[in-house]
Amino acid sequence: xxxxxxxxxxxxxxxxxxxxxxxxxxxxxxxxxxxxxxxxxxxxxxxxxxxxxxxxxxxxxxxxxxxxxxxxxxxxxxxxxxxxxxxxxxxxxxxxxxxxxxxxxxxxxxxxxxxxxxxxxxxxxxxxxxxxxxxxxxxxxxxxxxxxxxxxxxxxxxxxxxxxxxxxxxxxxxxxxxxxxxxxxxxxxxxxxxxxxxxxxxxxxxxxxxxxxxxxxxxxxxxxxxxxxxxxxxxxxxxxxxxxxxxx
Amino acid sequence: xxxxxxxxxxxxxxxxxxxxxxxxxxxxxxxxxxxxxxxxxxxxxxxxxxxxxxxxxxxxxxxxxxxxxxxxxxxxxxxxxxxxxxxxxxxxxxxxxxxxxxxxxxxxxxxxxxxxxxxxxxxxxxxxxxxxxxxxxxxxxxxxxxxxxxxxxxxxxxxxxxxxxxxxxxxxxxxxxxxxxxxxxxxxxxxxxxxxxxxxxxxxxxxxxxxxxxxxxxxxxxxxxxxxxxxxxxxxxxxxxxxxxxxxxxxxxxxxxxxxxxxxxxxxx
Numbered sequence: 001x002x003x004x005x006x007x008x009x010x011x012x013x014x015x016x017x018x019x020x021x022x023x024x025x026x027x028x029x030x031x032x033x034x035x036x037x038x039x040x041x042x043x044x045x046x047x048x049x050x051x052x053x054x055x056x057x058x059x060x061x062x063x064x065x066x067x068x069x070x071x072x073x074x075x076x077x078x079x080x081x082x083x084x085x086x087x088x089x090x091x092x093x094x095x096x097x098x099x100x101x102x103x104x105x106x107x108x109x110x111x112x113x114x115x116x117x118x119x120x121x122x123x124x125x126x127x128x129x130x131x132x133x134x135x136x137x138x139x140x141x142x143x144x145x146x147x148x149x150x151x152x153x154x155x156x157x158x159x160x161x162x163x164x165x166x167x168x169x170x171x172x173x174x175x176x177x178x179x180x181x182x183x184x185x186x187x188x189x190x191x192x193x194x195x196x197x198x199x200x201x202x203x204x205x206x207x208x209x210x211x212x213x214x215x216x217x218x219x220x221x222x223x224x225x226x227x228x229x230x231x232x233x234x235x236x237x238x239x240x241x242x243x244x245x246x247x248x
Numbered sequence: 249x250x251x252x253x254x255x256x257x258x259x260x261x262x263x264x265x266x267x268x269x270x271x272x273x274x275x276x277x278x279x280x281x282x283x284x285x286x287x288x289x290x291x292x293x294x295x296x297x298x299x300x301x302x303x304x305x306x307x308x309x310x311x312x313x314x315x316x317x318x319x320x321x322x323x324x325x326x327x328x329x330x331x332x333x334x335x336x337x338x339x340x341x342x343x344x345x346x347x348x349x350x351x352x353x354x355x356x357x358x359x360x361x362x363x364x365x366x367x368x369x370x371x372x373x374x375x376x377x378x379x380x381x382x383x384x385x386x387x388x389x390x391x392x393x394x395x396x397x398x399x400x401x402x403x404x405x406x407x408x409x410x411x412x413x414x415x416x417x418x419x420x421x422x423x424x425x426x427x428x429x430x431x432x433x434x435x436x437x438x439x440x441x442x443x444x445x446x447x448x449x450x451x452x453x454x455x456x457x458x459x460x461x462x463x464x465x466x467x468x469x470x471x472x473x474x475x476x477x478x479x480x481x482x483x484x485x486x487x488x489x490x491x492x493x494x495x496x497x498x499x500x501x502x503x504x505x506x507x508x509x510x511x512x513x514x515x516x517x
Contacts, residue, residue: 204505
């Protein structure tokens with residue numbers, strides 16, 4: 001469904017007028033199938049967030065294409081209502097002047113849907129992510145981190161997308177809230193048959209939800225592995241990653 | 249012997265008339281590591297900032313904080329400044345925000361060391377270099393000439409630990425030192441902490457919500473919820489047979505998260 005082919009991306013290194021470039025992504029090719037949860041694991045600076053931004057269409061790749069159902073994601077009409085994103089920093093992902101209701105309505109407004117229908121929809125969305133409808137009039141600063149992140153998920157769900165991108169969406173939450181949200185995502189995936197691209201550095205969280213994981217290193221794919229075969233990873237780096245994990 | 253005794257610590261927000269910490273008392277034994285666990289908003293960070301007296305002006309505190317028998321709460325700001333760094337060293341969660349972004353890391357380090365020791369420039373550099381090498385930072389001189397944004401979170405965290413090694417404080421207070429790090433840097437930082445204790449047996453307060461890391465580092469544990477200490481004791485005793493239901497909840501949610509991972513990895517773990 002989501003096809004990433006031969007992506008390359010580099011950023012300018014040093015000052016504004018510097019010509020020197022640093023390659024972030026090098027020849028990345030992978031595919032996310034329908035109804036699959038694809039995990040992308042890597043250490044900080046490995047370029048996993050960059051690939052997330054490219055999929056969300058926020059930035060352009062230098063080379064290569066990202067196709068969603070055969071169309072390039074560069075075109076916003078392709079992404080519109082089909083790909084949503086949830087980012088790590090929940091404090092900055094909702095306009096602080098918006099109430100929860102306004103935040104969720106925003107993507108729906110862009111579609112110019114019937115007002116009455118959207119109203120009942122918000123209640124349903126809030127209920128889906130486990131929030132009380134009384135939260136509608138609250139502002140983001142009145143909510144805890146886990147609650148704001150749920151609002152972000154509700155907003156991502158509001159357009160009924162086929163694919164949701166999570167960029168470290170649960171990393172800064174408490175473990176108990178993490179499990180709640182992961183359970184919620186599992187349930188939603190079953191109900192709506194969506195695909196997830198789940199970017200994280202937490203292997204245990206990825207193991208909890210993903211069907212397949214890509215291990216990223218220095219802008220290249222080190223290994224792609226089905227979760228059942230995680231035990232038998234081939235590359236040295238993946239082995240080291242698993243060995244260094246501190247489990248409870 | 250207790251190096252730090254906190255008695256009836258109460259913290260409240262003067263602006264909103266809200267009590268943050270109700271009445272906490274705990275002790276830190278010489279050479280031991282005390283972990284504080286709890287969810288966000290439970291008052292872990294505010295407690296350790298109270299020990300350093302670094303809370304915002306509107307957060308008032310009462311009670312006794314005895315460091316080697318001396319009450320930190322009664323010291324003047326000037327005397328307190330001398331204790332910070334040399335006696336009590338705080339390692340923060342976010343390396344990016346802990347360093348001054350407008351100058352290279354080395355300036356910050358030299359400034360701190362000049363405040364506490366009368367070393368010459370070359371001696372400071374020598375000692376810093378040695379400490380940075382001991383935390384596996386290659387090329388210390390180059391790192392000291394870089395700005396915080398040029399270094400990764402794990403590297404900055406290790407620079408902070410290196411600074412703590414040079415200062416040789418009596419107590420290290422680490423506030424979520426590994427939360428923002430990826431698996432490999434987390435492992436390395438935790439290794440550094442365990443080595444630090446082996447090497448010169450300093451006492452440590454370790455704050456984290458990651459129970460796996462806590463179990464690896466700490467001897468004793470306090471479980472906090474909504475500003476109240478709900479359970480305390482030896483780390484293995486608390487985690488294996490928790491008495492309070494909140495501790496049970498924390499442990500079980502943690503186990504739930506890693507359950508699938510462990511199942512896939514089989515008996516190896």
